[in-house]
Amino acid sequence: MTVDIRKQEGVTILDIEGRIIGSDSLALKNIIDEQVDDAKEGNANILLNLADVRMVDSSGLGIIVASYTAVRKKGGRIALLQPGGNIRSLIVMAKLVTVFDRYEDEGEAIASFYKSNN
């Protein structure tokens, strides 16, 4: 798994690539935690770009769920961009459909952070 971080219009975008298995979940947790810690209160806007993620295991899914909780505690929001591979079906299987906002278009995803903040 590789993760590239970029900022766009106040949203931190994590471009994740590969398979999130084994110890990758811990690495991903550390990266997200760092972004959440660095964000100002109420401004933890994080978009996980999963377009190039082929597979995620239960640990990886658990980290994404934990991030959702951590970001909300800081008054922010986390959204998923193009969840492909097995992630889409895992979200359905784990009954997390109503938890995560999912987008196919990056511009639409970024705009959604401002809609939800206003």
Next chain:
Amino acid sequence: MGSTTEQIIRLDLPSSIQQVYLLDTIILEILKEMDFDEETSELVSLAVIEAGTNAIKHGNKEDWSKHAHFEFIVHPDKLTVVVQDEGKGFEREEVADPLDPANLLKSSGRGLFLMEACMDSVTYNKSGTIVTMVKHKPLSDKQ
């Protein structure tokens, strides 16, 4: 050795979470060799990764002196995967339901559920140290 219609592949891994990457590579190769379609392969590889992670992390507590043992039994129409750890075992009934509304936002506890959702059958031995999983090839893939 098995009969002429099955092939058995055995693998013993030391109990490090890093070994999951090797396990991932091996199961994907076996599934490719068996001509499983991509979608089914992803389900089976996820179940095997979950079982392997459980054996290494929860069963053997990542103790390097212990091993996780894998047996891949390749049949013409199905794959059977047996995973054994050297831990104390567990009771399936005592593992919380991750779909219970109280558990939905928990960061862990979905591994067994996903294994059972991805495979055709998942059974545990009495002592909770061996899990046996079976996946049949989809009808369209059969010769």
